Amino acid sequence: MCILLETNVLWSSDYELNQKNVFDHMAAQFSGIPPIHNHEGYLVVTEDLMKIDGDVELEIRLSEITELYRGFDENYPRNFIKNFGMFCQPVRVKYFQDFSYKIIYLIVGYNFFGCAKGQALFDLLQELLS
16 A cells, blocks of 8 residues: 555534534634634545544545545635635545445645645545546
8 A cells, every 4th residue: 555645634524514603714714723624633645545543533435536626615615714715725525435425625734824735635636536
């Protein structure tokens, strides 16, 4: 198993993000506050697997991924990240597992200047899925 990418990750599911309130939205704009998320961990991507080790373990086979998107949407709007996402965008992964579709939003390689590896993850997954 060859590791293609490994980095820190902040992440949430779509249903967790839908439970955020106006105070969460405002807090994300303060300096020193990371983007809105529910879980933290370490992401590892191989030729056939994306795995997160952290407060919640998550393992997604690349063959289970049905949709990939980088940017903002109704579940993860720009105001969830300070500076309205100027230096950081989430990667949305939709996948089919346990007889249902699931959606997660990944903030990859976050540091206080932005998301250093978001584009790299998106490009890598696009290449592996094509």
